[in-house]
Amino acid sequence: QVQLVQSGAEVKKPGASVKVSCKASGYIFTRYDLNWVRQAPGQGLDWMGWMNPDSGNTGYAQKFQGRVTMTKDVSVNTAYLELSSLTYEDTAVYYCAREWPYMDVWGQGTTVTVSS
């Protein structure tokens, strides 16, 4: 079945970077854009950006530009989100979601905790 499986929880120190992976299965990876969405504890959904796994083209939300990088490795059907210069406010669950053009399939989420 169509599935997105994300990497495990991460704990990072302020100022560090984190890289989260999202492995796709059950469909042709390059045919659908992938979005990243995060959710801080007790808060709503916050869209971070999108990537086209075929071309590698990306679009980032203004608030994350300069700190976020979305990449892919087509050989393993996997997308990556890297966020740098982490602060405590980056503590959140990070989700990848397939876009068609609505987000019809979601990963299970990856918890990133920023703590000293």
Added chain:
Amino acid sequence: QSVLTQPPSVSGAPGQRVTISCSGSSSNIGADYDVHWYQQLPGTAPKLLIYGNINRPSGVPDRFSGSISGSSASLAITGLQAEDEADYYCQSYDTKLSGMLFGGGTKLTVL
């Protein structure tokens, strides 16, 4: 601060009907960009509930329906059930932001 405005909470008794509004502007819903709705049960990832303003994915009960008028959209849930207790989010595209955006979310409580 979301540019799609939802009520923070709504509630209803089992069997009743509730609606959740999503108010946008001329740069998103009012610009004819589609609205999609997601349901997030506690501790789980969001799930697509309504797409393209009014369409239900396979497996979503017909108790859930979407509508749109001008720069606003609404989600209606009829025949409320205990398992409908969740957070609900609307989502669209915004030309000023050049990207997707979500409403702030609405917590549905089944009394």
